[in-house]
Amino acid sequence: MILEYLQPDPSFLDGVAVVVRALYYAATIGAAGLASFMIGYGHRLRPAEAARLRRTLLGAIAAGLALSVGALALRVLVLTAGASITDGAVWEAMMRSRIGDAFWLRSAGLVLLGAGVMPWRAGPAVAAVGGVLVLGSYAAMGHSMLFLPRQEIAALVVLHLAVVAFWVGSLLPLMWVAQRPDGAETAALLHDWSRAATVAVAAMIASGVLLTWYLTVRLDLIFEAWHGWALAGKIMVVLAALALALLNRLRHTPALEQGRAGAGARLALSIRVEIVLVLLVFYVAAEMVSVHPVDYGHRVQN
Amino acid sequence: MRHRLSTGLCHICRVVPIVATVVAAQPAAAHSELRGSVPAVGAVLDCAPAQIELQFNEGVLLTALRLHRVDGAEVELPRRAIREAALETIELPPLEPGDFRAEWRIISPDGHDVGGANPFSVSRECQP
Numbered sequence: 001m002i003l004e005y006l007q008p009d010p011s012f013l014d015g016v017a018v019v020v021r022a023l024y025y026a027a028t029i030g031a032a033g034l035a036s037f038m039i040g041y042g043h044r045l046r047p048a049e050a051a052r053l054r055r056t057l058l059g060a061i062a063a064g065l066a067l068s069v070g071a072l073a074l075r076v077l078v079l080t081a082g083a084s085i086t087d088g089a090v091w092e093a094m095m096r097s098r099i100g101d102a103f104w105l106r107s108a109g110l111v112l113l114g115a116g117v118m119p120w121r122a123g124p125a126v127a128a129v130g131g132v133l134v135l136g137s138y139a140a141m142g143h144s145m146l147f148l149p150r151q152e153i154a155a156l157v158v159l160h161l162a163v164v165a166f167w168v169g170s171l172l173p174l175m176w177v178a179q180r181p182d183g184a185e186t187a188a189l190l191h192d193w194s195r196a197a198t199v200a201v202a203a204m205i206a207s208g209v210l211l212t213w214y215l216t217v218r219l220d221l222i223f224e225a226w227h228g229w230a231l232a233g234k235i236m237v238v239l240a241a242l243a244l245a246l247l248n249r250l251r252h253t254p255a256l257e258q259g260r261a262g263a264g265a266r267l268a269l270s271i272r273v274e275i276v277l278v279l280l281v282f283y284v285a286a287e288m289v290s291v292h293p294v295d296y297g298h299r300v301q302n
Numbered sequence: 303m304r305h306r307l308s309t310g311l312c313h314i315c316r317v318v319p320i321v322a323t324v325v326a327a328q329p330a331a332a333h334s335e336l337r338g339s340v341p342a343v344g345a346v347l348d349c350a351p352a353q354i355e356l357q358f359n360e361g362v363l364l365t366a367l368r369l370h371r372v373d374g375a376e377v378e379l380p381r382r383a384i385r386e387a388a389l390e391t392i393e394l395p396p397l398e399p400g401d402f403r404a405e406w407r408i409i410s411p412d413g414h415d416v417g418g419a420n421p422f423s424v425s426r427e428c429q430p
Binding site: 009011014075078079080081083089090092093094097098099101102140141142143145146289 | 367406407409411412414
């Protein structure tokens with residue numbers, strides 16, 4: 001939306017599409033992350049927290065499905081230059097393209113994520129498969145399909161998003177946990193989660209560096225387009241969120257372990273700020289993919 | 303999507319790209335581009351063109367081409383099948399002199415929607 005209106009001759013539809021894209025990033029990646037938290041740490045939540053997590057996951061799944069369908073309809077309107085939302089030929093062309101592939105993968109994945117709230121023995125495994133499909137849908141379209149080596153890049157995209165989902169999806173339940181009146185059990189959970197998150201962040205950075213190595217050859221051209229500036233903005237917000245996460249780990253969690261007064265409330269507030277930063281990251285990412293970079297990278301030659 | 307260059311901002315910071323590439327995980331985009339068109343963007347023509355040609359850098363799905371007079375009305379264009387092609391040629395009905403704007407939209411091979419607008423002018427009426 002912002003970058004659209006920084007250009008000559010802005011399109012309102014393109015601007016709205018950016019906002020919708022950011023919302024479905026948050027809903028779908030958030031849903032995958034909520035399910036991963038449920039699989040990994042759900043058994044350590046109290047009944048009321050677990051019930052709240054199930055409701056939140058179902059809400060995220062419903063929002064993800066609704067936003068995905070809404071985004072398709074909006075895309076048809078964009079692809080007809082505002083002429084029609086019901087143009088059958090454009091719907092058909094879109095659903096036969098990578099847009100359709102990604103939509104079906106994402107939708108199937110979201111439905112399977114719902115198994116995470118069911119009292120089935122296989123529920124967590126089915127939800128895990130759903131999470132992979134949701135995250136894999138982001139490698140089914142976009143640049144990762146056009147660059148070499150395709151399989152490695154797709155795997156890196158999924159790995160990177162899996163870590164992002166784990167991080168993002170943990171924030172809400174961790175915030176609830178931090179608000180518990182008693183601290184010892186809470187601190188143990190936070191401590192264990194932090195250890196896993198440390199490995200996850202290392203994986204996020206490693207996959208990010210590898211993706212950059214594969215996809216960016218001409219570093220000198222990175223700021224030749226708004227895309228590079230949006231990327232820089234996104235990284236700055238990610239670094240701010242990571243700094244906050246580090247503060248939580250080094251200051252707020254130990255304070256909670258030591259039973260200091262108000263430590264839980266301070267941690268919950270800090271996590272709330274982290275959630276805002278993460279939402280901002282999703283928005284900047286949606287802005288970034290809406291603009292046109294200078295073509296660079298190990299592109300497949302047709 | 304139009305080319306959106308911000309070359310004036312490039313000299314501000316040389317350090318940020320290094321930080322960006324260390325942490326970045328967002329792939330570089332590879333959207334399709336319009337490499338040329340007939341009439342060219344901003345062309346002033348003596349005679350109305352019989353067709354519009356759009357040349358892309360790769361095979362794309364052209365989903366819309368809408369032609370408007372700048373002062374208002376849309377010029378109806380024949381409906382065409384959507385197929386993958388790098389060069390699209392769209393026949394035009396006879397055009398009166400005036401200013402026009404051809405708005406196009408495509409689906410690129412990576413699944414991104416891309417669009418742009420080509421303005422052109424017809425200065426006078428020509429006999430066929």
